[in-house]
Amino acid sequence: MELTIGDRATLKAAGKVVPVADIAVHASKKWIKENLRLVDPEKHLKYRVILSTGSEELTDIFFRDPEKCGLPMTPPLRWDTTP
Numbered sequence: 001m002e003l004t005i006g007d008r009a010t011l012k013a014a015g016k017v018v019p020v021a022d023i024a025v026h027a028s029k030k031w032i033k034e035n036l037r038l039v040d041p042e043k044h045l046k047y048r049v050i051l052s053t054g055s056e057e058l059t060d061i062f063f064r065d066p067e068k069c070g071l072p073m074t075p076p077l078r079w080d081t082t083p
Contacts, residue, residue: 001039003028006050021049 005028009020029041039045 001044002046002048004048004050007052008054009051010054011051020051024049024051 005021005024009018011018011020025047028047029045032039032041032045
């Protein structure tokens with residue numbers, strides 16, 4: 001089987017490279033191991049990561065001054081709803 005992981009991501013933040021592909025593959029392997037008991041994530045899958053750089057308008061949101069943007073508080077560190 002092949003798992004394709006594709007989307008946009010912030011590949012660099014504050015001048016540092018973020019290992020997004022490694023993080024995505026690691027998280028996928030962990031999820032598969034915990035949820036698909038008959039699938040060995042190391043033996044049964046190949047991983048293909050296709051990531052594009054996020055748009056400048058979206059990637060810089062974490063570095064904006066909330067007061068200049070008219071926000072009452074700092075933006076969240078992530079936009080998903082996972083607890």
